[in-house]
Amino acid sequence: MDLLTLLDWRVQEVEELYRLIEHxxxxxREFDFILYAGDDLGRFVDEETNHFDQVAEMADSRSTDxxx
Numbered sequence: 373m374d375l376l377t378l379l380d381w382r383v384q385e386v387e388e389l390y391r392l393i394e395h396x397x398x399x400x401r402e403f404d405f406i407l408y409a410g411d412d413l414g415r416f417v418d419e420e421t422n423h424f425d426q427v428a429e430m431a432d433s434r435s436t437d438x439x440x
Contacts, residue, residue: 374401375404376407376431377407377408378410379410380409386415386423389423390427393406402431405431
């Protein structure tokens with residue numbers, strides 16, 4: 373199982389996360405799960421996009437999220 377774990381993605385732009393995952397995919401590395409362990413969850417959801425949903429679609433397994 374391949375797991376990408378991220379912690380406190382505060383300073384980086386959300387778009388950098390997409391680029392990071394795409395970087396790995398271009399090199400043949402895909403993740404079964406992507407885990408974000410941090411706060412500032414609100415910055416991942418804007419008026420048009422839930423970035424957690426978008427990132428979850430990039431993982432190979434079923435996705436879920438939990439905040440709390």
